[in-house]
Amino acid sequence: MLQQGGSAVDGVIAALLCTSVVNPQSMGIGGGSIVTIRDRTGKVRVYNFRETVPRSYKTNLLEDCPKTFSMSSGSQWIGVPGELRGYEVLHKEFGRLPWNKLFEPTVKLAREGIPLPSYLEQFLGSALVRHRNHLKKGDILKYPKLAETMEAVGRLGAEEFYSGKIGRDLIEDIKEIGGTLMLDDLKGYKVRVEDALQVSLGDTLMHILHHQQGALCLPLFSRFVSPRSLDADQKIQLYHRYVEAAKFANGQKRNVCDPQFNNEKVNSVFINQIRALILNQTHDSTFYSSVTPPSDHFGTTHVSVLDENGLAVSATSTINQLFGGAIYSPRTGIILNNELADFCGRADSVKPGELTPSSMTPVVLETAPGGLLVIGGSGGSMITTAVALVTSLTLKFLFLLKDAIAAPIVFVDSRGNVNFEDGFDESVIEGLRALGHKVGNWKYFLNVVNAVEFERGCISAFSDSRKMGEAAGY
The missing domain is CATH 1.10.246.130 (Gamma-glutamyltranspeptidase, large (L) subunit, C-terminal domain)
Incomplete structure (x- = not known):
């Protein structure tokens, strides 16, 4: 992306999209990020598009918090994803390449397939993964639904996720498994920006x-x-x-x-x-x-980018724990976060619109x-x-x-x-x-x-x- 004349922000967005395919256990467009940017004038701002608490959530949610070290699976832990809305805000302010260009390489990888990455192979064979791993070295991973989703977002913009067909399909999948996330939650998501x-x-x-x-x-x-x-x-x-x-x-x-x-x-x-x-x-x-x-707990991914014009970007992205809450949307190919589990031990209650705490x-x-x-x-x-x-x-x-x-x-x-x-x-x-x-x-x-x-x-x-x-x- 940088060699094509893109900015550090273009590079970060493209790299994170790619990472969501290569390391799907760590992050993806069903999650959120915190990004610190120093612009060419030396001003430094933080763009926070972490997941938030939906308007409707399980009233006794924190009673489900695990008492010992374990993963929190289930639809009750899904926060409102901020990832794509955050990319949109960053690209409007700092992007130099067309929006769809940032998606094209990852759409190609997801559609045509990639060899099982070495780290993912190692990870899937570890004791951390509860289910039997049927993948082996040399296997090709394809993400056809995710490719369709990313291609549509690249062509139509982030709004397709937050109020369009992709958003409606995502909410439909979540409702079918008892989740409380609604389309209004997606429509109302706002990125926080502060010095x-x-x-x-x-x-x-x-x-x-x-x-x-x-x-x-x-x-x-x-x-x-x-x-x-x-x-x-x-x-x-x-x-x-x-x-x-x-x-x-x-x-x-x-x-x-x-x-x-x-x-x-x-x-x-x-x-x-x-x-x-x-x-x-x-x-x-x-x-x-x-x-x-x-x-x-552990999870997340990080990328640091510096471009030739002096724009510096430090970006950490996550779906929280391993493969989020183990919730997959078959209509969109998106793995959902389990970010509300981060309130466990950190809060006595949660409130609609509240950003999830983070390390x-x-x-x-x-x-x-x-x-x-x-x-x-x-x-x-x-x-x-x-x-x-x-x-x-x-x-x-x-x-x-x-x-x-x-x-x-x-x-x-x-x-x-x-x-x-x-x-x-x-x-x-x-x-x-x-x-x-x-x-x-x-x-x-x-x-x-x-x-x-x-x-x-x-x-x-x-x-x-x-x-x-x-x-x-x-």
Whole structure:
């Protein structure tokens, strides 16, 4: 798309459409996104088209929330999809190629078929997938109904999904399985646009959505980082503070909900208040929050794009958990989200029109002198800590972007356990254990960080190998 003269936004839309075919377990046009954009003038705004609560929903919905780690399947969890409406808004403001051009490559792939992607093959063979996998390497995947849907949207515009035949067919499928989503919900969907929250990280300025958990972890941690922090005598203390920052960020999950329905705000004063509580010791869970944080989950996808005109786009998209709520629309070929499950453990009630809470962290950072880091990640609960760690390793410790993304991560789960990816420094693990941190046994390190960096006239980009991705450029 960039080589055809398209903008970074054109590239992002086309890449996400393609990803919905290649990684259908992670995202699709039945979901929603958060996109942070720095335009050519340097202004940074966040476009939030996450799913919202429909006007009619199951009144005792939150009573269905799982009590242990599990997927939430069923039509009651479907939120109003914002994906295509968001693409429409972005394209009108920043697009350079015709709208239908963005859809053509993916329509071709969906109709003619693609070889079973290596990661999807691996994923379908894992214990996470409940049903027997009948697909094998070399099989061709075709999505004929989805191809028809995407072709129609490319030809007729997003309105075909929100008020046209595709929308009516989608609602019909949802009604047949007992879902409450109505055509009026689609017709009434609006994209939220706001100036990004600016947070100073020394000589770096971070731009992020105000009411996101990701607005906490990195600024809380960055104050304690110095060039020598990874030296042997300081490394344990560095990771201790990183873990403490993650615990505080987890503790705020109930307070980073839709600001139109919640008065809590993440701002610099709040960040400084919490930062002062990070000490040389750890505490029990009640120190970080008076309520138990919600269960951990994984999902989503992320793409970062920088174009030759300086437009920078950081986009995270999702249908929430694996294959959403396992609800497929046969008339349209769309896999529906189960986004309302994100209210579990984060809210005592839901309200029509409310945006679902999220760990998504699409970030744009301005670095001195005149540099940019466009970064974000996928992996549900693992997003915030993975993005914070990679950003710190890149900016503070001058790691190559590739090495920073490939480094084993630390994941602090909702119960406050500290989990380490294979290959993590054993001396740090033992040091944190000695400080009183509880080491967990989390198995699913499905975090993926994708980033583009511009520094001193040079561009570097890397796509996390955990999902077998690759960076592309020209």
